[in-house]
Amino acid sequence: MPSLKAELLAVLFAAGRPVSLRELKALGHPEEGLLRALRALEAELEEGGLGVALERVAGGWRLVVHEGVLGAVEKVLKPSPPRLSKAALEVLALIAYHQPVARAELEAMRGKSVEGVLDSLLERGLIRVVGEKEAPGRPKLYGTTERFLEVFGLESLEDLPPLEDGPPLLLRG
8 A cells, every 4th residue: 555655746746737735635634644744745855866846836736856957857858938028927927916907907007008918828828817897898807827826836926026116127117
């Protein structure tokens, strides 16, 4: 019979995405036991001897490449991170910090049209429509997605860097 750590490792490996505690409860173990096993697994993998690490992101846990072996992975797989244009990053930052936000509000903050950029971010699954504004025409309101958290390695929106005086640096100038 495999250990709980082995079961967790197998589930996280097979999932290829963050897995929530709620989902892990399907293994039939109490929450406290699952959390204890996840912490133990995280500590074991942190040493880097197996080349993977456990990362808490988007309200769940996922396996990622340990930083100690990133060079080997890059040599073999030559990964290229998804590229976002400067405009897409600007709009995404505005949405992340001001959500829920309407297109007109984004355009007012940015001073430019965001229609094409919104379409691109929606297609990539980084943002979604989260509702409608109580205003004439009922404009759509946009917010970030779990995919946004995954791509940027955030557990929640509270992990965004704090805004200092003014907009984020990438929005200045």
